[in-house]
Each structure stands twice: as C-alpha cells, then as structure tokens.
Amino acid sequence: MKKYNFSAGPAILPAPVLEKSAQAVSNWNDSGLSLLEISHRSKPFVEVLNKAESLATELLGVPEGYKVLFLTGGASSQFFMSAMNLLNPEDLAVYIDTGAWSTKAIKEAKLFGQIEVLASSKDTNYNYIPKTYDVPQNAKYLHYTSNNTIFGTQFKEEPSSNCPLISDMSSDIFSRPVDVSRHGMIYAGAQKNMGPAGTTLVIIREDLLGKVSRTIPTMLNYQTHIAKDSSFNTPPVFPIFVSMLTMEWVKENGGVEKMATINEQKAAVVYDEIDRNPLFKGTAAKEDRSLMNATFVLENESLGEKFMEDATAAGCVGLKGHRSVGGFRASIYNAMTMEGVETLRDVMKAFEQKHA
Amino acid sequence: MKKYNFSAGPAILPAPVLEKSAQAVSNWNDSGLSLLEISHRSKPFVEVLNKAESLATELLGVPEGYKVLFLTGGASSQFFMSAMNLLNPEDLAVYIDTGAWSTKAIKEAKLFGQIEVLASSKDTNYNYIPKTYDVPQNAKYLHYTSNNTIFGTQFKEEPSSNCPLISDMSSDIFSRPVDVSRHGMIYAGAQKNMGPAGTTLVIIREDLLGKVSRTIPTMLNYQTHIAKDSSFNTPPVFPIFVSMLTMEWVKENGGVEKMATINEQKAAVVYDEIDRNPLFKGTAAKEDRSLMNATFVLENESLGEKFMEDATAAGCVGLKGHRSVGGFRASIYNAMTMEGVETLRDVMKAFEQKHA
Numbered sequence: 001m002k003k004y005n006f007s008a009g010p011a012i013l014p015a016p017v018l019e020k021s022a023q024a025v026s027n028w029n030d031s032g033l034s035l036l037e038i039s040h041r042s043k044p045f046v047e048v049l050n051k052a053e054s055l056a057t058e059l060l061g062v063p064e065g066y067k068v069l070f071l072t073g074g075a076s077s078q079f080f081m082s083a084m085n086l087l088n089p090e091d092l093a094v095y096i097d098t099g100a101w102s103t104k105a106i107k108e109a110k111l112f113g114q115i116e117v118l119a120s121s122k123d124t125n126y127n128y129i130p131k132t133y134d135v136p137q138n139a140k141y142l143h144y145t146s147n148n149t150i151f152g153t154q155f156k157e158e159p160s161s162n163c164p165l166i167s168d169m170s171s172d173i174f175s176r177p178v179d180v181s182r183h184g185m186i187y188a189g190a191q192k193n194m195g196p197a198g199t200t201l202v203i204i205r206e207d208l209l210g211k212v213s214r215t216i217p218t219m220l221n222y223q224t225h226i227a228k229d230s231s232f233n234t235p236p237v238f239p240i241f242v243s244m245l246t247m248e249w250v251k252e253n254g255g256v257e258k259m260a261t262i263n264e265q266k267a268a269v270v271y272d273e274i275d276r277n278p279l280f281k282g283t284a285a286k287e288d289r290s291l292m293n294a295t296f297v298l299e300n301e302s303l304g305e306k307f308m309e310d311a312t313a314a315g316c317v318g319l320k321g322h323r324s325v326g327g328f329r330a331s332i333y334n335a336m337t338m339e340g341v342e343t344l345r346d347v348m349k350a351f352e353q354k355h356a
Numbered sequence: 357m358k359k360y361n362f363s364a365g366p367a368i369l370p371a372p373v374l375e376k377s378a379q380a381v382s383n384w385n386d387s388g389l390s391l392l393e394i395s396h397r398s399k400p401f402v403e404v405l406n407k408a409e410s411l412a413t414e415l416l417g418v419p420e421g422y423k424v425l426f427l428t429g430g431a432s433s434q435f436f437m438s439a440m441n442l443l444n445p446e447d448l449a450v451y452i453d454t455g456a457w458s459t460k461a462i463k464e465a466k467l468f469g470q471i472e473v474l475a476s477s478k479d480t481n482y483n484y485i486p487k488t489y490d491v492p493q494n495a496k497y498l499h500y501t502s503n504n505t506i507f508g509t510q511f512k513e514e515p516s517s518n519c520p521l522i523s524d525m526s527s528d529i530f531s532r533p534v535d536v537s538r539h540g541m542i543y544a545g546a547q548k549n550m551g552p553a554g555t556t557l558v559i560i561r562e563d564l565l566g567k568v569s570r571t572i573p574t575m576l577n578y579q580t581h582i583a584k585d586s587s588f589n590t591p592p593v594f595p596i597f598v599s600m601l602t603m604e605w606v607k608e609n610g611g612v613e614k615m616a617t618i619n620e621q622k623a624a625v626v627y628d629e630i631d632r633n634p635l636f637k638g639t640a641a642k643e644d645r646s647l648m649n650a651t652f653v654l655e656n657e658s659l660g661e662k663f664m665e666d667a668t669a670a671g672c673v674g675l676k677g678h679r680s681v682g683g684f685r686a687s688i689y690n691a692m693t694m695e696g697v698e699t700l701r702d703v704m705k706a707f708e709q710k711h712a
Contacts, residue, residue: 001388003387005393007395008395010392010593018390018393019382022381025377025378032358036377036551036598037361037363037367037369039364039366072429074575076574079575080573195392196393196594197392197396197591217435218435218436219433219464232432233431234545236428237553238552238553238595242392
C-alpha cells in the first residue's frame with residue numbers, strides 16, 4: 001500500500017531522490033563502486049560537494065560575502081557554535097523564544113555571551129509568534145527559530161531588527177524564499193526539507209568571524225571549515241549527496257518560490273479541513289500557523305486512537321503529535337504531495353461521518 | 357569489470373552490507389518507507405541503535421562500566437572532546453606521536469590540559485612506532501593512535517602504562533581483538549572498518565567523567581549522549597545503520613579474532629611481494645608494519661605512472677600513496693578480499709616481468 005509519511009523528522013524525501021540514492025549505494029555512476037566507499041577527496045565527490053554548495057547558493061540567493069557549509073552535529077551543535085564564534089563574553093545577543101528549540105539555543109548561548117530573551121510565547125505553550133519587542137542598539141545579533149516543528153507556528157516575516165539575524169531554519173529551509181542578506185547566519189539540520197539526518201547546512205557572513213578572543217578548538221571554528229570547503233576532515237558523504245539530490249529536485253521543480261506556492265496550497269487543504277470539521281481544532285494561532293507542521297487535536301480526545309487507526313489504514317503515517325502539545329501533527333514538507341494531504345483530508349472527512 | 361577498492365577511507369565495505377543498505381534506502385523491511393525518512397525515535401530505528409551498541413560491545417568485549425556511543429564530527433572532534441571532558445587545566449596527559457593524526461590530537465588537547473609528548477617518530481617521517489618511554493606517575497591518560505593510515509605503521513601491542521589508555525582506532529577498529537579494560541576511551545571514525553562516513557564510535561569508561569570544572573556545551577559533554585543513548589538529538593541514522601550491518605557482517609564471519617587471522621594472511625600476501633619483488637620497497641619499519649595500510653614505493657620512481665596504469669587496468673583502484681609518503685598505499689581493511697590482494701600481487705609480479 002502507498003504510504004504518506006507525515007513524520008516531523010527525519011521526514012519524507014522526494015521519490016526520485018530516494019531512487020537515485022539507492023542506486024548510488026549499489027553502484028554510483030556505473031563506476032563499479034558504491035558512493036559509500038569512495039574518497040571524499042576524489043574528483044567525483046568534490047564535484048558533489050561543490051554542486052551542493054552552488055545549489056544552496058542559487059536556491060536561496062546567497063549573496064557575496066557568505067559561505068555555505070555542510071557540517072555535522074545537527075542544529076543542536078549550532079546552538080553553541082554560533083555564540084562561541086560570534087560573541088565575546090561581554091557581548092549582548094537577543095533571542096526570541098518560540099519553543100523547545102529556541103529554549104535550547106538560549107541555554108547554550110548563555111555559556112558564551114550576555115543573552116537577553118526579547119520576547120517569549122511560553123505563557124501560552126508557544127502557540128503564537130511574539131511580534132512586539134525592542135531590539136537594544138548594542139545587540140550583536142537577533143536569533144529566531146523560523147519554524148517551530150513541535151508547536152506548529154512559523155514566522156511569516158523575518159523579525160524587524162537593525163542587527164543581523166541568526167535563524168534556525170531546520171524545519172522550513174528551502175520551503176520558501178528568504179532574504180539571506182538580513183541574516184548573519186542561517187543554519188538547518190538536514191532531516192526535514194533538505195535530506196537525511198547526518199549533515200547540517202550553515203550559511204555564514206564571513207566578516208562576522210574572527211572577532212572573538214577565546215580559543216576555539218579547530219573543529220568548532222567556522223573559519224576552519226570555510227578555509228577547507230567543508231572538507232577539513234571527512235565530511236558525511238552520503239547525507240551531503242542526498243541533500244544535493246534534494247536541492248536539485250527543488251530546482252527542477254521551480255525553486256523555492258514555487259515550493260512556497262505549493263506549500264501554501266497543501267497547507268490550505270489541511271487547515272481548511274481542521275477549521276471546517278467540527279471534530280477537530282487547530283492548536284496554533286491562525287495567523288502564525290506553520291506551512292510545514294499542522295498541529296491539531298480532537299475536540300473529543302477519547303477518539304484519538306480510532307482516528308490514528310483510520311489514518312494508518314489509509315496509508316497516512318507519522319501523525320502522532322509531540323507529547324508537549326498532544327493530538328496530531330501533519331508534517332507537510334516540500335516532498336509531501338497534494339495527493340498525500342488530500343488523502344489525510346479525506347480520512348478526516350470520513351471520520352466526521354462516522355463520529356459526528 | 358570487478359573493482360578492488362584499496363582506498364584509505366572512506367573505504368571498501370562488504371558487498372552484502374552495500375546490498376542491504378541500498379535496499380533499505382529504497383524500501384526498508386518492506387515498510388513502504390525508506391530508512392532515510394523514518395523517525396529516529398521510532399521503534400524500528402531504536403532497535404537498530406541498540407543492536408549497533410550491543411554488537412560493538414560483543415565484538416570488542418566491552419566490560420561493564422563502559423558506554424558505547426555513536427556520535428558525529430569524526431575522530432577530529434574526539435581530539436578535543438576527549439581532553440575537554442577528561443582534563444582540568446592543571447592535569448597532565450601524555451601522548452605518543454606517530455603521525456599526522458597524533459599531531460592533531462596533541463594540538464587540540466593542549467587547549468584543555470598539560471600535554472606531554474612522551475615519544476615521537478617524527479625524526480624519520482613516522483616510519484616506526486616508538487617503544488621506549490617513561491609514563492609520569494601523575495598522567496591522567498596516555499593517548500596513542502593504534503594504526504597510522506598515512507604512514508602504514510601500527511601498534512602491535514597496547515602501550516605499557518599504569519594510567520588508562522586512550523586510543524584513536526579509526527583505521528583498525530574491529531580488525532583485531534583489543535583489551536578495552538586497559539582503555540579509558542576508544543574512538544573511531546566509521547569510514548574505514550566500521551561503515552560509511554558520518555558517524556564516530558566512542559567507547560568510554562563512565563567513572564572518568566564528570567570530574568572537570570569547566571562548563572561544557574551540552575552537545576560536547578559525553579554524559580549528555582550517555583544519558584540519552586546517543587539520541588539526545590537526531591543521530592546520523594543511515595551511517596549508524598550501515599555500521600550496524602558491517603558489525604553484523606564481522607560477527608557472522610567469525611568476529612574480530614577471525615578478522616585478525618584473515619587480515620594477517622592478506623597483509624602477508626602484499627608484504628611478501630613487496631619484499632620479494634626487486635622493483636618495490638616498503639616504507640615502514642618491518643616490525644611495525646600495519647595490517648591495514650601497506651605503504652610502498654618503487655625503487656625507480658619514474659615508473660610510478662606506468663604501475664598505476666597497470667593496476668587500474670586490473671581493477672585495482674585507490675592505490676595512490678598519501679602526499680607525505682609518496683608512492684603507493686594498499687588499504688586492506690576487513691572488507692578487502694583475498695582475491696583483491698592476490699590481484700594486486702599479480703599486478704606487481706607482472707610489472708616486474710615487464711620492467712626488471
């Protein structure tokens with residue numbers, strides 16, 4: 001049976017990407033060798049890495065003066081590396097707290113600089129995006145989590161700020177256009193819209209680096225990876241390869257502008273049904289609803305197991321909500337098809353017929 | 357044409373491992389989903405992670421009191437993480453310098469403690485393993501690189517020491533038995549004998565942790581990953597899966613004792629030919645020759661390109677030596693077959709016939 005994978009991450013990848021990836025593991029480019037067993041310094045893999053870098057640059061319109069890196073350690077490592085590389089102990093950085101991932105970023109940054117939380121939606125279990133705050137003149141950067149996977153909220157616009165922005169875009173990178181020039185840094189774990197788990201995209205404005213006084217271990221210094229084009233040591237070959245294929249797929253399918261249009265259409269199918277269907281209700285403030293993760297609950301919670309059974313029977317998997325919100329979460333990243341969201345909508349409609 | 361992959365790393369993996377890995381990328385366990393798109397917290401992947409941990413424990417005989425972790429960032433990240441987690445600034449640790457990787461480990465450790473280089477073979481371009489040194493009574497640990505990929509040398513015995521050993525076993529893990537109990541820590545990048553690039557095995561004695569005064573970012577603290585069984589954040593799902601399959605293959609083929617026997621036989625085929633054939637000579641001291649990486653040069657260097665052509669024509673690839681040694685390097689990890697080393701030997705013999 002055809003499966004529709006609504007998992008929050010690691011998440012659905014485009015079918016042609018999976019097909020090419022499997023082929024590369026067996027026998028890459030008819031070389032008689034697997035992609036897994038070739039040197040990361042061989043010409044064919046250096047070309048993969050260069051292509052991944054140039055695709056990210058092209059898709060997001062990364063301006064001159066920035067470097068695109070493919071690192072490891074997930075966004076969780078960027079929580080501390082960003083502050084470690086950009087803040088002296090006396091420097092101020094400001095953060096908007098929109099959920100679990102923001103909270104972790106704030107915790108780690110506090111080890112390296114003066115951190116002020118500008119605004120937080122913690123008071124209402126993070127069901128909205130705070131929009132009013134004053135950014136201090138001396139802030140080195142403003143950090144925000146562009147999409148909140150757990151709570152189903154998303155910044156519709158970049159925060160207003162005179163200082164450079166830093167954004168954790170792990171769950172909506174490549175899902176819509178972004179003004180990179182307003183950012184000092186963008187980072188994203190691959191395992192939602194970019195590829196499989198195992199690599200982390202970092203886009204960094206180079207002139208911000210080299211200004212802190214602390215000694216940074218070689219592997220934690222962005223300048224190390226910039227100087228060596230993400231190959232100071234062996235990079236995660238396969239995760240980078242699959243990410244390259246996924247970016248290629250985004251380009252072939254119209255780029256991030258087209259992705260944004262389709263993502264809006266797909267999200268409308270799900271949210272319209274949530275709003276129409278008397279059995280369900282959304283958990284996030286309407287104006288801040290995420291186009292990537294639609295969170296919703298049943299008015300009658302006791303029907304939860306029955307709904308999951310019906311969804312599973314229709315091939316819809318990965319719908320269980322995060323424990324801190326409960327209910328359901330439909331993650332509808334770039335690779336989720338309109339057919340998938342329509343199938344989910346039909347399951348919700350049929351469920352209404354049975355239980356209304 | 358059949359290829360024999362002598363690359364130093366990322367390196368050859370067993371054929372059945374590659375086959376199962378490709379299948380899992382297409383459709384894992386007939387689930388209708390790719391391994392790349394399932395949650396790292398789903399039961400099937402948690403089972404993979406647990407199996408990887410238990411296979412490593414079983415194959416190496418890891419005693420009670422140790423934890424097996426699968427991290428990211430390569431051995432290069434362990435160079436500083438080991439010292440950061442185990443040394444206070446005034447603590448002494450001692451290192452044996454046997455090549456480029458030891459040198460990097462020493463450089464990073466100096467950021468966190470008092471580091472003494474006990475012995476070094478730098479004077480002869482690292483072509484032997486130093487064997488005489490006195491370990492100071494107050495050393496917290498002795499660090500050594502068990503196999504030196506670039507220079508083709510290998511410790512035949514663990515160094516004698518009263519303090520715990522720490523070993524970078526990136527290029528000979530699972531190739532022979534090891535007395536884990538003498539080690540405070542063992543680490544290994546996956547991409548030689550364990551799997552594809554993208555994960556790093558760490559085996560650590562838990563009672564050594566929690567004794568340093570510095571604040572450690574969450575992701576850099578071994579205790580974080582111990583508490584969360586390598587899943588504090590999203591682990592590198594695919595590299596861990598392939599590593600699990602490779603360890604399974606080692607077990608099915610007789611374990612590390614049997615690997616050691618076969619590796620000795622394979623290495624003998626290559627080294628016997630190097631010693632017999634008047635056109636070639638080995639670069640490493642005979643008693644310290646690596647069973648994993650056989651380094652050799654031509655007596656007449658100008659024949660180098662011709663030899664590479666003949667080797668390539670016979671399907672032998674990845675033989676170019678590292679620039680700091682020159683000549684050739686045959687990496688003959690666990691997955692290299694006897695057929696592969698015999699093919700290389702035959703190329704060397706035929707080359708003698710043509711050019712002697």
